[in-house]
Amino acid sequence: MALIEPPGAAFRESFVEADGFRIRFVEAGEGLPLVYLHGAGGMHPSREHDLLSRHFRVIMFEMPGFGRSAENTRTRSMAELAETVAKAADALGLDRFNLMGTSFGAKTALWLASQHPERVLGLVLESPAAVRPEVPRPTAGSPEELAQLIYAHPERMPPLLPPDPAVAVQTEALVGRLRGSARDLELEDRMRNLAIPTLVVFGTLDRVIPPEMGRHYKALMPNCHLVFVYDAGHMIGAERPEAFAEVTLDFLERHEAFVVSRTETVIFP
Amino acid sequence: MKVSYFETGRYVSPPDLPREWPVPAGSYDPDIGAEAYRGMVERVRFVEELGFDWVSVSEHHYSPRILTPSPVVSAAYLAARVEKIKIALLGPIVPVSNPIRVAEELAMLDTMAPGRIVVGLLRGTTNEYLSYDLNPRESRERTDEGMELILKAWTEPQPFGWQGRYFQYRTVSIWPRPQCQPHPPTYALGTSSEAGEFAARHRLGIGLSYGTFELMAKSARYYREQCSRYGWEPGPDDIIYRANMILGETDDAAEEALRRRDKQAPFPVRAGLRDALLQSDITRNIAGEKRPANVGGVLPISFCGGPDRIVEQLRRCREEVGAGVVDLSLQDPGTGDVGVMMRALELFGTKVLPRIREI
Numbered sequence: 001m002a003l004i005e006p007p008g009a010a011f012r013e014s015f016v017e018a019d020g021f022r023i024r025f026v027e028a029g030e031g032l033p034l035v036y037l038h039g040a041g042g043m044h045p046s047r048e049h050d051l052l053s054r055h056f057r058v059i060m061f062e063m064p065g066f067g068r069s070a071e072n073t074r075t076r077s078m079a080e081l082a083e084t085v086a087k088a089a090d091a092l093g094l095d096r097f098n099l100m101g102t103s104f105g106a107k108t109a110l111w112l113a114s115q116h117p118e119r120v121l122g123l124v125l126e127s128p129a130a131v132r133p134e135v136p137r138p139t140a141g142s143p144e145e146l147a148q149l150i151y152a153h154p155e156r157m158p159p160l161l162p163p164d165p166a167v168a169v170q171t172e173a174l175v176g177r178l179r180g181s182a183r184d185l186e187l188e189d190r191m192r193n194l195a196i197p198t199l200v201v202f203g204t205l206d207r208v209i210p211p212e213m214g215r216h217y218k219a220l221m222p223n224c225h226l227v228f229v230y231d232a233g234h235m236i237g238a239e240r241p242e243a244f245a246e247v248t249l250d251f252l253e254r255h256e257a258f259v260v261s262r263t264e265t266v267i268f269p
Numbered sequence: 270m271k272v273s274y275f276e277t278g279r280y281v282s283p284p285d286l287p288r289e290w291p292v293p294a295g296s297y298d299p300d301i302g303a304e305a306y307r308g309m310v311e312r313v314r315f316v317e318e319l320g321f322d323w324v325s326v327s328e329h330h331y332s333p334r335i336l337t338p339s340p341v342v343s344a345a346y347l348a349a350r351v352e353k354i355k356i357a358l359l360g361p362i363v364p365v366s367n368p369i370r371v372a373e374e375l376a377m378l379d380t381m382a383p384g385r386i387v388v389g390l391l392r393g394t395t396n397e398y399l400s401y402d403l404n405p406r407e408s409r410e411r412t413d414e415g416m417e418l419i420l421k422a423w424t425e426p427q428p429f430g431w432q433g434r435y436f437q438y439r440t441v442s443i444w445p446r447p448q449c450q451p452h453p454p455t456y457a458l459g460t461s462s463e464a465g466e467f468a469a470r471h472r473l474g475i476g477l478s479y480g481t482f483e484l485m486a487k488s489a490r491y492y493r494e495q496c497s498r499y500g501w502e503p504g505p506d507d508i509i510y511r512a513n514m515i516l517g518e519t520d521d522a523a524e525e526a527l528r529r530r531d532k533q534a535p536f537p538v539r540a541g542l543r544d545a546l547l548q549s550d551i552t553r554n555i556a557g558e559k560r561p562a563n564v565g566g567v568l569p570i571s572f573c574g575g576p577d578r579i580v581e582q583l584r585r586c587r588e589e590v591g592a593g594v595v596d597l598s599l600q601d602p603g604t605g606d607v608g609v610m611m612r613a614l615e616l617f618g619t620k621v622l623p624r625i626r627e628i
Contacts, residue, residue, distance in 0.1 A: 201432075204417060204421070212425075214427070214429070215425065215426055215427040218427035218428070218429075219427060225430065225439075226427055226428070226429045226430065227429065227430035227431070227432055227439075228421065228429055228430070228431055228432065229432045229433075230414055230417060230418070230431065230432065230433035230434060230436075231414070231433075231434070240432075243432045243433075243434075244432070246432070247430065247432045258439060259430070259439040259440045260439075261439065263437075
């Protein structure tokens with residue numbers, strides 16, 4: 001019987017020194033680099049990343065202050081955090097790369113792309129948190145409440161583990177400090193001038209950030225494509241990995257041309 | 270209470286027509302078909318004059334029983350020929366349709382006849398899936414996803430892509446958008462828990478059909494519970510009940526018509542095919558309680574009597590089911606004498622309709 005590896009098992013852990021931080025990262029796959037920035041819940045390689053790593057060299061950075069890294073009291077803004085990630089990419093010799101982020105990490109990715117547009121080949125924003133409603137959605141306490149919030153169908157997903165209390169406190173303080181207001185006008189000004197091919201993806205059942213927020217990116221950014229993944233919540237790639245990876249890979253390969261269908265419909269030649 | 274007349278395109282079948290679905294296309298008589306569509310306009314003008322609130326049209330295929338394979342074409346035809354009456358498409362069969370096309374065509378209709386279009390989104394009966402080669406096992410999920418996509422196409426102001434399970438589009442940006450904002454009055458049609466939940470989540474109405482008051486009340490109760498869960502309360506107009514009615518001058522006359530009624534479906538599905546369809550369509554339910562699919566069977570009569578008894582039955586329907594709109598056939602589609610139905614419509618319009626407005 002063939003053994004099925006758990007999601008993310010192909011990713012290998014390493015560390016890189018950058019901007020005064022010792023940054024943990026995991027990577028898998030070969031080809032053009034795809035830098036991935038996680039959400040406020042930390043770095044969790046999953047099936048979506050496995051699928052992406054079949055086509056790209058996927059490098060997932062654990063941003064300083066998250067997960068197992070030391071507490072980060074130094075970084076003052078998203079702009080600073082993005083500069084730190086850019087330096088980590090430098091330290092790995094990544095000159096030009098595709099860039100993808102989820103939620104909080106998507107906002108970080110937007111900052112990085114606006115700071116170093118010449119380095120980013122294509123930008124993928126999964127459930128991005130850069131434009132949020134003025135009235136925030138309720139937050140979760142227990143792992144069960146969190147699962148209800150981040151998944152469209154928590155009953156189909158493996159249970160979330162309770163977070164390490166020390167990590168949770170540290171992360172909450174960091175995210176609270178860096179996340180910024182619902183509308184970051186400085187970032188939005190930068191987005192208006194950001195011509196990098198950008199894909200914004202929202203799940204139709206996102207309960208953390210309303211999928212209607214997607215239209216703001218499309219309106220602000222000159223080269224932005226908006227895609228809804230049906231029946232997915234905030235963690236799109238975890239819930240519908242094949243659907244998410246297919247559109248992401250197609251976009252990263254073809255950019256604007258990905259709207260031209262290559263699906264063959266012939267039944268019998 | 271509002272009243273809708275279910276217009277089915279009365280094709281008066283000759284007695285030698287093959288009585289099996291699908292009915293051979295070669296048996297179609299163009300002259301009878303043309304008369305059926307001319308009559309459609311006459312009937313709708315008639316019920317408009319009588320004060321009916323809506324006329325409803327539906328989607329059915331491959332038989333003269335209901336001669337309207339495209340409800341959008343029916344609605345456009347009628348919208349150009351009558352002035353006041355609302356036209357309810359109950360409705361496009363979503364799982365066999367291109368949802369973007371449905372969204373576009375309904376937005377066109379809503380713009381051409383502003384304020385007069387009502388939309389019902391339907392999963393459809395099982396034999397209809399043969400018409401466009403749909404696997405019945407996929408019908409539930411295709412319906413749910415298709416309905417979601419239609420609503421998104423109506424309401425999303427920016428071009429978007431759709432990465433679904435059954436539908437995939439890289440660019441959607443419809444013109445025109447609906448005249449009614451955010452969209453025309455819309456109902457999810459069906460008694461299932463899925464239809465009730467979907468309607469509640471999107472603040473849509475629900476359309477129930479043909480079951481007993483008790484069963485429809487169960488479905489309506491489920492819908493209201495879901496609406497409450499999503500933080501809103503539906504009104505009477507949010508629940509449609511489609512049903513067959515036999516209305517006579519007296520109770521005895523109606524009972525006699527009920528006794529004479531043909532107990533066989535006009536164009537039944539052959540037994541082997543029916544069994545195969547039943548085996549592949551196993552998710553039908555009323556508010557979560559499993560039920561067999563109806564494959565071309567005869568549909569029950571929900572209302573029967575003279576005007577007084579009908580008024581009482583409608584009152585009971587309003588109280589028990591909660592329906593604020595009844596969508597009525599006063600004669601089984603595909604059967605009988607159109608003249609008899611017209612007399613029943615007139616009787617309804619003059620002796621029943623004025624007495625049920627306050628129900």
